[in-house]
Amino acid sequence: MQPATFSFSSRRMIALLLAVVSSACCSQTASIGSSINAKPLPGNFVDVTAASGVHFTGVASHTKHKYLMETMGSGVAVFDYDNDGRPDIFLVNGATLDDPTPKGTIPQKRSPAEWNRLYHQRADGTFEDVTEKAGLQGVGYGMGVAVGDFDNDGFDDLYVTSYGGNHLYRNNGNGTFTDITVKAGVGGDTTPGNNWSTSAAWVDLDNDGFLDLVVLRYVHWDFEDVWCGEQVEGHRAYCHPDIFPAIAPLVYHNNGNGTFTEVAVKTGLATPAKGLGIALADFDRDGKVDIAIANDSMPEFLYRNKGDGTFEETGLTAEIAVDGDGRTYAGMGIDFQDFDNDGLPDLVITNLANQKYALYRNNGDGSFTYDTYVAGLAPITLLHSGWGIHFLDYDNDGLKDLLIAQGHDLDTVELNYPQLHYKEPLLLARNMGNGKFVDVSAQSGQVFQQRWVGRGMAVADLNNDGRLDAVITTNGGPAYVLHNETQTSNHWLTLLLIGHKSNRDAIGAEIKVTTSAGAQLWTVSTAGSYLSSNDKRAHFGLDSDNTAKTVEIRWPSGIRQTLKNVRADRVMRVEEPSASEGSAGATAITPAH
Secondary structure, eight states: OOOOBOOOOHHHHHHHHHHHHHHHHHOOOOOSSSSOOSSOOOOOEEEOHHHHTOOOBOOOOOOTTOOGGGGTOOOEEEEOTTOSSSOEEEEOOOOOOOSSOOTTOOOOOOSGGGOOEEEEEOTTSOEEEOHHHHTOOOOSEEEEEEEEOTTOSSSOEEEEEEESOOEEEEEOSSSOEEEOHHHHTOSOOOSTBSOBEEEEEEEOSSOSSSOEEEEEEOOSBOOOOOOEEOSSTTOEEOOOGGGSOOBOOEEEEEOSSSOEEEOHHHHTOOOOBOEEEEEEEOTTSSSSOEEEEEEBSSOOEEEEEOSSSOEEEOHHHHTOSSOTTSBOOBOOOEEEEOSSSSSSOEEEEOOOTTSOOEEEEEOSSSOEEEOTTTTTHHHHHTTOOEEEEEEEOTTOSSOOEEEEEEBOSOTTHHHHOTTSOSBBOOEEEEEOSSSOEEEOGGGSOGGGGSOBOEEEEEEEOTTSSSSOEEEEEETTSBEEEEEEOOOOOOEEEEEEEEOSSSOTTOTTOEEEEEETTEEEEEEOOSOOBTTOBOOSSEEEEEETOSEEEEEEEEOTTSOEEEEEEEESSSEEEEEOOOTTTGGGGGGGOEEOO
C-alpha cells in the first residue's frame, strides 16, 4: 500500500527540511537520570496468556472479497470495573461476514465465539470470564472501546464502537452493565456507508465536570464488490483508503442527566477525517486539553482547544500533518506524552512499512519537529507496520520507552514485497535519555520472537507490582497477556486521581513528579494506542529515588495541588481538594487498596 501525498508549497517544504537538519544538529533533551544511559538495557516481557485464564480469539471473518474491515482488528480495554484494585480486561470482537455480503448489511454476532468478552481478575492474578453475568456480549462487528465514568458515580462505563452502530454500557456498580445507548443518544449514524466507527475518547471538552465523547469514523464505506490489487486470483488485496471518502467524527456533549447531544459542528471538530487513533494532551501549555487524531493516508489532525468549548484544527501550522518529507502516511496508532522530560507533550503515530513511525517533538512554541530520524526510529521502523502504541517506562528509570504492536494490513504483501511481512513481532524501543531510542526487542523475552498480526494494545500494571504490563489483540487470532518481569531495583509510584469538581476520572489532569534527577510530566487519559483504552492510573518510574520530592497536579478544574515527599513503591489514591484547600490536599492521599 503506497502512501498518498499532500502538496506543500516550496517554502513550506524547505522549512520542514531545515527543521529536520536543525534537529539533527542541535536537538537537546532533558535527562531524568543523573547521567544519560550508556547502554540499552533490555526488558523482560513474559507471555502468561495460557495461565491467566484469558482465552480469546478475535473474529476477523476473512472472505475472498477482501472487505476492508477484515484487516482492521479490534481493541482492548484494561480497567477496574468493580473497584477492587485489580485491573480487569475487556476485549472487543468482530462478527461473521458472508462471502459475499450484500450491500447495506449490518453484520451481527451469530454465536458466543463472536461475543465481546469481559475478564475479571481474581485475587490470585488469574482471570475469569464474566461476560454473561455482566451483560457485555455485544452486537455487531466490533471495533474499538473507550472507558470513562460519564455519570461520575465512581464506576467506569464502557463505550464500544463497531461497524453498524455503537453502544454505551453503564456500569451498575454490582458487576453488571446496562446498555443505555438509545436513551443516551450515542448510537451514531447507523446509515449504511456512514456507520463505521473506530477509536473513541472520553474527555471533558467544555470543562463542566462531565466527560464528553469524541468518536472517530473511518471512511464512507459499504459492502460492495470492488476488486483491488492485481487482477490475478490469489493476489487480490484490501482496497486503499484513498478510494473512499473521509467522514467527520461524532462528538457527544454530556448533558449531565444521562443523555448526550451531538455537537461536532458546534465544537469545530467536524472536519472530515479517516480517523483510527485519538489521544489527548495540552500541547500549547494554556491549561486546556487538546486532541490529536491519527488519520489514514491523509494529513494528521491536531485540534487546539480555544477555551470556549470550541476547537480549531492546527495540524499544518503545528507541523504534525505530514512526515519530514512532506508526505502523508497511514496513521493508525497514537500516543501523546512527554518522552524527553522537558515538560512538553510529544506525539508519536504509527503507520505502514516503508513509511517510518512519526515522532514529533514539541518545540514549546505551538509547533513540533519531526524527530523520527534524530530519535533513531527510522531504521528501527522502516520495514514494519505499527498499530497499538504506548509510551511506558518499562524499567522505571524515569524515561518513557515505546511498546508497539505490529503487523501489516495486507495478507498478500509478501507476494509483491518479500522484504515485508504480514505477521511481525512486537517492538520495544528503549528511551536512552538523549533524545534517542534503541531497539531492545530481541533481548527482552521470547515473546518478541513471535510473529503476530498485531492490532490493539492496552497498558496497565495488571498485578500492581510497579511494572507496566500489556494486553494485545491480533487480527483473526488470540489476545495476549504480557507480564513485565524486568529485573530492576528502580522505584516507582502509581497515582489514581479522583476528581470532584473535575470529572471523577480526572481525565485531562496533568501530573508533574519531581525527583533528585529532574521532573516528569503525565497527562491522565484512557485514550491513545489503537482502538483501545489504557489504565487511567498514572505510572512513574523514579529511578533510584525512594521518594518523590514533589507531586504537582493540575486538575481539569484548574485547581492546583502539591504533595511533598511522597513515598515510592505503591499505588496511591489522590482526591481533588476544594479550591480553598489548595496544597493542603496532601492529607487526602491514601493507599488505593
